[in-house]
Amino acid sequence: MAGKKKDTTSITFDILTKSVASNTKIPIETCKAVLTGYSKFILNTIMLDSCPEDLTIQLKDVGKFIFKKKIGLKAGSTYKHPIAFGVCEKGQKVEMETVTVTEDRPDYLRLWFEVNPSIQENLRSKTENKWIKKNGKK
Numbered sequence: 001m002a003g004k005k006k007d008t009t010s011i012t013f014d015i016l017t018k019s020v021a022s023n024t025k026i027p028i029e030t031c032k033a034v035l036t037g038y039s040k041f042i043l044n045t046i047m048l049d050s051c052p053e054d055l056t057i058q059l060k061d062v063g064k065f066i067f068k069k070k071i072g073l074k075a076g077s078t079y080k081h082p083i084a085f086g087v088c089e090k091g092q093k094v095e096m097e098t099v100t101v102t103e104d105r106p107d108y109l110r111l112w113f114e115v116n117p118s119i120q121e122n123l124r125s126k127t128e129n130k131w132i133k134k135n136g137k138k
Contacts, residue, residue: 046111053109063115072105 017031024031042057042065057065073079083095131137 059113061116062119063113066112066114067109068112070108070110072107073101075101075103077101 013032013035017028017035020026020035021028021031026034045051045057046055046065046067053067053069055065055067059065078098078100080096081099083097
């Protein structure tokens, strides 16, 4: 069902730079320059023709950027695809159509962020506890 888009909470670049600046006592303009430089470094590095497919870019204590290979499809392959993109009501069935690939599609790389496993586990535990409190379980 297309139409109404779900509201999301976002941390903008300005909010991020102000927060980093206040937590590190570094001027906001310096934080903006450093974060912009980090973003440009990642983009420039991954777009190099000579960029290795096994590249890992660490983000200290949080996780790492990695490449994941998306396997291409051969002509004649099929896959299911939602007919209508957009937000569906909870529990509403999404209609799917079968698409047949007419010509070979090559493999390609996707940039992926892999979160540190300990952070992932702590987040899972915290959100489970939040759900339990909200739903009156245990």
